[in-house]
Each structure stands twice: as C-alpha cells, then as structure tokens.
Amino acid sequence: MSLSHVDWQLDRFREGSERTAIVWNDREVSYGEMLQRYEAWLVRLTAAGVTPGCVVTVAGDYSPASISCLLALVQLQCILVPLSRESHDQHKEFLEIAETDFAVEIDQNDEASIHPLPFRKNHELLEQLRTRGEAGLVLFSSGSTGKPKAILHALPPILEKFRKPRHCYRTVSFLLFDHIGGFNTLFYTLGNLGCIVSPGDRSVAKVCRAVERHKAELLPTSPSFLNLMLMAKAYEQFDLSSLKLITYGTEVMPERTLQQVHAVLPNAKLQQTYGLSELGILRSKSASDQSLMVKVGGEDYETKVVNGTLRIKAKCSMLGYLNHPSPFDADGWFDTGDAVIEDGEYLRILGRHSEIVNVGGQKVYPAEVEKVIAELPNVIDVAVSGEPHLLLGQVVVAVVQLSEPVPDLEFKRKIAEHCKGRLQPYMVPTKVRVVTGTLVNERFKKIRRQDKPQVASA
Amino acid sequence: MDRQRLISMMTGLLQATLDDQNEHGAVTATPSLPLVGENAAITSMRLVSFIADLETTLASDYGLNLTLVSEQALSRSKSPFRSVDALADYILELTGTADQAVSAA
Numbered sequence A: 001m002s003l004s005h006v007d008w009q010l011d012r013f014r015e016g017s018e019r020t021a022i023v024w025n026d027r028e029v030s031y032g033e034m035l036q037r038y039e040a041w042l043v044r045l046t047a048a049g050v051t052p053g054c055v056v057t058v059a060g061d062y063s064p065a066s067i068s069c070l071l072a073l074v075q076l077q078c079i080l081v082p083l084s085r086e087s088h089d090q091h092k093e094f095l096e097i098a099e100t101d102f103a104v105e106i107d108q109n110d111e112a113s114i115h116p117l118p119f120r121k122n123h124e125l126l127e128q129l130r131t132r133g134e135a136g137l138v139l140f141s142s143g144s145t146g147k148p149k150a151i152l153h154a155l156p157p158i159l160e161k162f163r164k165p166r167h168c169y170r171t172v173s174f175l176l177f178d179h180i181g182g183f184n185t186l187f188y189t190l191g192n193l194g195c196i197v198s199p200g201d202r203s204v205a206k207v208c209r210a211v212e213r214h215k216a217e218l219l220p221t222s223p224s225f226l227n228l229m230l231m232a233k234a235y236e237q238f239d240l241s242s243l244k245l246i247t248y249g250t251e252v253m254p255e256r257t258l259q260q261v262h263a264v265l266p267n268a269k270l271q272q273t274y275g276l277s278e279l280g281i282l283r284s285k286s287a288s289d290q291s292l293m294v295k296v297g298g299e300d301y302e303t304k305v306v307n308g309t310l311r312i313k314a315k316c317s318m319l320g321y322l323n324h325p326s327p328f329d330a331d332g333w334f335d336t337g338d339a340v341i342e343d344g345e346y347l348r349i350l351g352r353h354s355e356i357v358n359v360g361g362q363k364v365y366p367a368e369v370e371k372v373i374a375e376l377p378n379v380i381d382v383a384v385s386g387e388p389h390l391l392l393g394q395v396v397v398a399v400v401q402l403s404e405p406v407p408d409l410e411f412k413r414k415i416a417e418h419c420k421g422r423l424q425p426y427m428v429p430t431k432v433r434v435v436t437g438t439l440v441n442e443r444f445k446k447i448r449r450q451d452k453p454q455v456a457s458a
Numbered sequence B: 001m002d003r004q005r006l007i008s009m010m011t012g013l014l015q016a017t018l019d020d021q022n023e024h025g026a027v028t029a030t031p032s033l034p035l036v037g038e039n040a041a042i043t044s045m046r047l048v049s050f051i052a053d054l055e056t057t058l059a060s061d062y063g064l065n066l067t068l069v070s071e072q073a074l075s076r077s078k079s080p081f082r083s084v085d086a087l088a089d090y091i092l093e094l095t096g097t098a099d100q101a102v103s104a105a
Helices: A005-015 A031-047 A064-075 A085-097 A124-132 A155-163 A180-191 A204-214 A223-231 A255-264 A366-373 A408-419 B003-021 B044-062 B084-094 B098-104
Strands: A020-024 A027-030 A055-060 A079-084 A102-106 A112-116 A136-140 A150-154 A170-172 A195-197 A218-221 A245-248 A269-272 A274-276 A280-286 A293-297 A301-306 A309-314 A334-343 A346-352 A357-359 A362-364 A379-389 A393-402 A431-435
Touching (some): A005 A155, A005 A180, A020 A064, A027 A031, A031 A064, A055 A064, A064 A079, A064 A102, A124 A150, A136 A155, A150 A155, A170 A204, A180 A195, A180 A274, A180 A280, A195 A204, A204 A218, A204 A223, A223 A255, A223 A379, A269 A280, A293 A301, A301 A334, A357 A379, A366 A379, A366 A408, A393 A408
Parallel strands (some): A020 A195, A079 A136, A170 A195, A357 A393, A393 A431
Antiparallel strands (some): A280 A293, A309 A334, A334 A346, A379 A393
C-alpha cells in the first residue's frame, strides 16, 4: 500500500480541519483538534513503550481521546482491542485471552491512563500479523453461545474500503465501542468527514435528545431499541425530524416495529444491515422501507444458502479466533448460523438457527411467534424461546412484558385466542410468563435464552 | 391437599383448554373425560398445554413446584394423564398426601 490508511485519513482531517469530527458531552471537537490529539497520542504511546506488534486494549466509549488513540495505534501497527464499559466485568478475561501488552483506560472525563501487562504468549496468529507488519483488531463475540470468542482481523483490508467516498452523515454512535458495527460506523464517518454524535449512555431519552440537539442524520441501532423508543413515545417528546437514515441489525426486526417506525418517522429511510464480527459488515439493501427482505453482499462477499442457513465467503474475513478452532470450511465458507428464506436476490433473516424451537419435529421461529403476540394490546415486548420437554423435545415459551401486568394463565388464554388462525397450534406458546422488567440487555438485544437470567433490570 | 378442591381446579383448567380447542361449551370437562388414547377429548398439543397450566397453578396457588411429565410418569403401565381423576391421584401421590386424601374421603 503506497499510503497507509491513517496517512490518508490524516490528509482528510487536514482538508476538513474546521469541520466537527465528534460531539462529545455536547462539546464539538474539530478534525483539526483530533489531528493534534492523534499526534499527542503517538508521543505518549511511544514514551510508554508501545511498539509495532503490541496488543493494546482501549477501554472506553466514543470520545475525542479514544478515537485519536485508536488512530495512533493503527499507525503504530499495533493490534488494538476496543473494550466497552458495558463489558467491564469481563475485561480481565479479555486482557488475558488477547495476550495484552498494554491497557489504555479512558474514563468518563476523557482522561486516559496506560498500564503495561505481562500477557504476551506469542500466539501464532498474532505473530503472523507482527511478521507482516500490519495493524490488527481483536473483537470479542458477545458470548451468547458460551465462552466469548476472540476474533482477530488484519486491519489494512478492513480500513481500505473506507477510502471510497460515500454519503457524509452526522451519526449517532449508538453501537458499543467493542462492536464490529460500531467500528464500521466510526471509520465510515471519519473517512467521509462526517460527525460522530456521542450520546453518553444509550437510554432512549439520551439518544433521542442527542438526535434533537445535534441534528443527527443517521442512527445505526437495533430493533429492540426502536421498540423501546416507540413504547416511550420518544418521537413526541423529541424532534427527530433530522434523521434521514435509520439502520437496524444485530437481531430480527419485528414487522410491527418496522411499520410503526415508518409511520412515526416517515422521512427516515429504514435499512437493514447485516454483519458478523468474523466477517465484517456486508453492504445491504432493503427491498423497501417497510420490507424485511434484504439483499446482502457487495463486491467483497459471496453468499449461498445451505439447508436454509446462510453461508458467506468474505475477501477480508478474520484471520481466526485466538481461543477457538477455525470455523471456516476447506473452501473458506463461514456458516453464519442464521436461518433465512430466499426470494430471488433477496433474503429474509428468520433468526439464529440455535434459537429455532423444535416442537415434536416442527420448527418454530421465535420471531414469527413474537410478531403475532406483539399485536396484542398491553404488550410492550415479548421474547419467545424453547424449553426442553420430555414428550415433544421442546415447547414454546413466551416471556411477555406488559404495561399492565395480568396473571400468567390469563394472558396465556389471550395469546391462545389471538393466535387462532394466525399460527399453527404447535407454534402457540405452551407456557407464558408475564414480567414487568425489560427483556433487552445492555446491548439492546432481546434476551431469549432460558439458561440466562430471564429479565434484565429496567 | 384436598382432592375435591384439586379436582375442581383441574376441571376448570381443562374446561378452558376445551373451550380454546372447540366452540365454547361444546364439550364439558368432567373428572373422567378421557385425555389420552383413541377417545381423547383434546389433542396432544392441548394436553401438553393443559399440563403446563396445571403446573403453573400448582406453583402459584399451592406453592408446589412439580414436573408432571417425567420418566416416572411415562413408564407407568396406566398413564396418569388418562383423565383428571387419574392425574389428581398422581399429584397427590407425588406430594405425599395421597394417604391423607384417601382417609379424608
């Protein structure tokens, strides 16, 4: 590569030095100031002993300090590991798995500290990057299926794609700092001299207030967050008319939510995204604002459907896991585990294959059942999952959050009545639990699994 | 545990299941109505649902956390799920109150 990505990026910063790079704590920070911060980081990291090939964790959120630190680490050809404050309880484990040499911690006031650590064990994949003199990126899977997996990418091919000019947006940094979608949003925005609007925490009020106050145009989010926003009628309290584009991914979108968002924010285009930490974010195109059919792929990806499950081959997929065997088959295909229905070039994503409930040999997609239950009045949210059953293998269980709680059995009858003619009998929940707390975790994803705590605190 | 009260509660739950399956009141729940086999009044899915309702009610109203569908239940020569009567006896047996119930009867 003739010009490193960071050198290219810095040239862009100079071109747009007067423009706002990030709004953090309601303060606008220009690209010119980010350039100065980046240079200060280069000096500080080098003085602390950070050299090419070092694994450096950066714990924080999107802020002037964290973003300029990431850029400096890329330039120093380090292997960076962004960590969010939300995963704080797992940081010790992450530091060891990633074989961390230095930990950078950025506090709520954007003050940073650097600590050397003794965890290097010369993992073969990390050594490959060091030999090639390339920067790397380690992301941790959310661990919904067991122990978190440490995903290692070489950064040059990932960053290269952000040089292609695209739309410039004022974008809310909603997805967390350690999320592939968040990383993608950050470098997309910087590459196009857009503006990152950091909302502070991800509560509905904070995010919507950030949209209103800073005239944000792009909100990359999750269906669960949109559901909560609708429930709170936040669109009545805050002026969200600046939003031009709302992208949603990370989980299945309920049809009702999509239609309601379209109704209350008719000027915002709604686009489904699809990505995996192992493969990056694919380019995607929704069939329409109100459609759940999506075309995914792009020049760097090939897709195919095998036994109803999506498989993807990517040009710049991860190098591998640091703590797990390679998931790629001999030809380089990755089984996403996502159940899909094909319709020409478009796909409808039904959900994780592992979340499909098998009732006496019949498949039940949680999202299909959730869609029908969500139509009932009084329902704020619903999470459907399977529970082991001696006779049927599994039965369908619905955990329902209601605005006015009623006894479990009473609501089960209401659901059964409503499901008549809408769902097959085996899809109707055998068990219903009514809860008052939220069904969404700190990443605004629905909690479905039975072996995890059912309800996160509100 | 009072057998009559138990039977009455179970018959009420069964009636709700029957009403959900058929037209309201088309079939009347009785303690001897067959729940399994050729003449079963409800489908197997409804039976599973009825048993789940029963477990929920036993937990919420009686403080009993019972798993009624078990290897033990399925391995019996006569199914404890064949009627409300039989199922009530099985529940009393599981809770160790069958003797008292019989002597009280």
